[in-house]
Amino acid sequence: MNISIIDYGAGNVKSVQFALERLGYKGELTSDANEILQADKVIFPGVGEASTAMEALRLYGLDSLIPSLKQPVLGICLGMQLMCTRSEEGDAGCLDIFPTESLEFPDNLKVPHVGWNTLTHLKSPLFKQIEPMAYAYFVHSFYVPVTKYTVAQTYYGLPFSAALIKDNFYACQFHPEKSSETGEQILKNFLAL
């Protein structure tokens, strides 16, 4: 299986590659359009700030490529937020795959939301063999509200989207590559799609 991990200079891409390695798969770090187009699976990670990351995607010409992909794509953390229409972070226009937006957490909460939180309302093959209330690792300052594309929810002051799915596009707000056995199972499920 050809797995492309989109590398556009946004942080911790090696962790995703290592997580795949532990599962016995090889993921290629790449920003090359042809390579990404030909991959069986595409992983779109990201940490950092939304408007800066969008600039980087435009620089690599990936902003038009990603929404056009036909194979299963998994956005992670900022990757998921960039797949929405826009983000309040830096008032960034994003990839418009999921018709929703990333919002700032309310003032009364500690931000970033860092640590292990529970996954509920699970509904997707992505969560095969995952028990409701399983813990996943989150670290983010903006959240995507619950929409009709939401396939997992997490509660932090309010319920938000822990995962989204639309057509061939999958996305999770948590880091499966850092979420112990739960995360490994979710990555396995994605690779088995």
Place this chain on the structure above:
Amino acid sequence: MLAKRIIPCLDIKDGRTVKGTNFISLKDAGDPVELARIYSEQGADELVFLDITATSDKRKTLLVSLVEKIAREINIPFTVGGGISRTEDVKDLLRAGADKVSINSAAVQRPELIGELAGKFGKQCIVLAIDANLMDGRWKVFTHGGREESRYELFEWAKEGEKLGAGEILFTAMTRDGTKDGFELVANKKLSEIVRIPVIASGGAGKAEHFSEVFTRAGVDAALAASVFHYGEIKIKDLKLKLKQDGISVRI
């Protein structure tokens, strides 16, 4: 519900863990990668690796290759610190697989560093580590492994760090460090109340009750300890069961 985090800290010197351990199952007690794997299997929520010689020797951190080995091996997040002062170093560490970096002395010397790093890599990966000692009723901030007194007071520096873009505060109470008398409750409580970013309490862990009280009475988000875990005096699994019994939300 967001779980309270238990974070073992490993001190690293020349690529090896410094403090001894009595893990019988360890083939090599000085191998940070193997220790990291064991903590991860025992249910640690995160790990912190601290290069304890880096700052005082003023040499570039040798952690990058170690970070890559750790990231290859474990499936939980980890932070790397010790002597980090340059954007380039942070970039290398994050690219090698670290989730966060902690900065301490370099941030006190040049506070703008916090904003530069947060702007480039996102505030979520910048942990501001603060060592402070209670002197004449004030928590004075120290740098260089607790050897040099700075111009700052703990609460003022934490607020400023937050404003500049730190994503978390790791506060080590020097008065408690190594005592096993329990975490500093008063300062941790105040710190948790005045900043809107997570606070990690460090210094003083001796028994399970200490973790329980720093979560319930000081309201911190995470607690860090070294020797009680390294010497097996507290097993992470048992600790989490005890915390759960006390009504604290933990990942089991």
